[in-house]
Amino acid sequence: MESIFTYFETIPAAHRAILLVGGIMFFWLLEGTLPLFKFSYKKWKHAWPNLFFTLTTIIINFGLAFLLLKSTDWVAAHNFGIINWLPEIPLWLYVTLGVLLLDFFGAYLAHFVEHKVPSLWKVHIVHHSDHHVDITTGNRHHPIESVIRFSFTILGVLVVGTPIAIVFLYQFLSVIFTQLTHANIKMPRKLDKLLSYIFVSPDMHKVHHHYVLPYTDSNYGNIFSIWDRLFGTYMELDRDNIVYGVDVFPDAIANGKISELLKQPFKKYQKPTAKF
Ligand SMILES: [Zn+2]
Numbered sequence: 262m263e264s265i266f267t268y269f270e271t272i273p274a275a276h277r278a279i280l281l282v283g284g285i286m287f288f289w290l291l292e293g294t295l296p297l298f299k300f301s302y303k304k305w306k307h308a309w310p311n312l313f314f315t316l317t318t319i320i321i322n323f324g325l326a327f328l329l330l331k332s333t334d335w336v337a338a339h340n341f342g343i344i345n346w347l348p349e350i351p352l353w354l355y356v357t358l359g360v361l362l363l364d365f366f367g368a369y370l371a372h373f374v375e376h377k378v379p380s381l382w383k384v385h386i387v388h389h390s391d392h393h394v395d396i397t398t399g400n401r402h403h404p405i406e407s408v409i410r411f412s413f414t415i416l417g418v419l420v421v422g423t424p425i426a427i428v429f430l431y432q433f434l435s436v437i438f439t440q441l442t443h444a445n446i447k448m449p450r451k452l453d454k455l456l457s458y459i460f461v462s463p464d465m466h467k468v469h470h471h472y473v474l475p476y477t478d479s480n481y482g483n484i485f486s487i488w489d490r491l492f493g494t495y496m497e498l499d500r501d502n503i504v505y506g507v508d509v510f511p512d513a514i515a516n517g518k519i520s521e522l523l524k525q526p527f528k529k530y531q532k533p534t535a536k537f
Contacts, residue, residue, distance in 0.1 A: 262353045269433065270426040277429075280436055281319075288396040288444035297447045297463070297500065300393045310519045311397035314387070318400050321407040328411075332418040333425040342422015359427035360434065361485060366417030368435070368483030371410050373494070376478050381409065384526040389477065389507045390516040394470050399443040405526055431484075438484045442466035450500075461486050468498045472506040474535045508534045 289304075336342045344359050375385040387403040402410070418428060438461060448456075448463050456462040461482040469480040479496035482489045489495040506516070509531040515521040 262356065265430070266352065266356065266426050269429040270424075272429050272433070277433070277436075280433065284436060284440045285396055288440055288446065292395055292445045295447050297445050297467070298393075300395075300445065302393050304395075307393050307395070307517065308397040310517060310522060311391070311401040313519050314402055314404075314522070315397070315400035317404045318402050318407040321404060322411060325408075325411050328415060329418065329428065330425065332415050333423065333428060336419060336422045337424055340422075342418075342420060345422040356427055356430065359421060359423045360431045361487075362421040363414075363417045363423055363427065363431045364435075364482075364484045365488055366420055367410070367414040367431070369481050369488040371413035372481040372483070374413075375406070375409065376481070379530045380526075383528065383530060384409065386507055386510060387522045387525050389470065390510050390522070390525070391470075392506045392513045392516060393445075394443055394467065394505050395445040396440060396443060398470075399439040403522065403526060434484055457486050459486060460484060461489075464500050465495075465497075467500060467503050468496055470503070470505050471498055472504045473508045474533045477507070477533070 336345070343362060344355055347355075347358075350358075372385075375381045384403050384405045387406065388398070388401050391398045391401055414428075417423070423431070442461050442463050443466065444463065446463060450464070453462045453464045457465045461480070461484060465480050465482075465486060468476050471477060476496055476498055479494050480486075480489055481494055486495065506513075510516060
């Protein structure tokens with residue numbers, strides 16, 4: 262565990278880049294051989310806006326990285342945050358708790374708030390308005406959303422008190438899970454179900470991309486499914502019944518245009534068609 266901790270403390274930027282790009286390539290190929298849905302779409306044409314938003318997310322995270330480092334330095338210097346206030350615990354438990362709680366504050370909470378506050382939902386719609394969820398959808402986030410999510414990560418670091426090694430480990434796992442849960446791949450149902458007891462499984466996250474409530478407002482989790490199970494936001498819907506998109510933005514052509522997607526947060530709020 263100590264060597265893992267040390268590795269992530271100084272993980273080379275190249276390793277992070279290889280994980281992101283290699284992961285996209287790996288799942289892209291897997292989608293060709295083992296697809297969940299047989300989409301009749303032009304894969305590259307569909308990918309282009311999503312890759313654009315992946316790039317803006319990377320640029321924003323890179324540009325703001327100094328704030329993350331400042332936050333981790335501050336909590337370490339002041340011994341601040343939940344995991345530092347606990348009595349002496351083994352390193353593996355310290356790391357596990359750090360990742361678990363960072364997943365709550367930095368991802369689950371951020372995502373939940375984005376769905377519940379109308380002005381933030383209009384920003385987050387860009388992620389949901391993809392009619393063909395695949396490996397490229399994972400980081401399809403409006404630049405404003407990238408800033409919102411980054412702010413929640415900082416909040417998580419401050420509240421949880423995570424050192425930089427745990428933040429980098431968390432981000433590493435987060436990339437893997439974002440790719441696994443969005444990729445258009447068919448995982449055996451039983452394995453998917455088994456995985457979903459602790460982790461967010463591919464089918465579990467696909468339910469969140471169903472076009473209509475109450476499913477859109479469920480399964481907010483990023484790495485661990487336990488937050489959804491704990492707070493009652495866990496839902497199931499058979500993969501055969503899933504229809505991707507957002508009920509109030511059904512225009513597939515507009516939803517594939519970068520210029521339209523960039524304007525999305527400034528459009529008028531529209532009430533969902535179904536309310537439960
Ligand atoms: Zn969402």
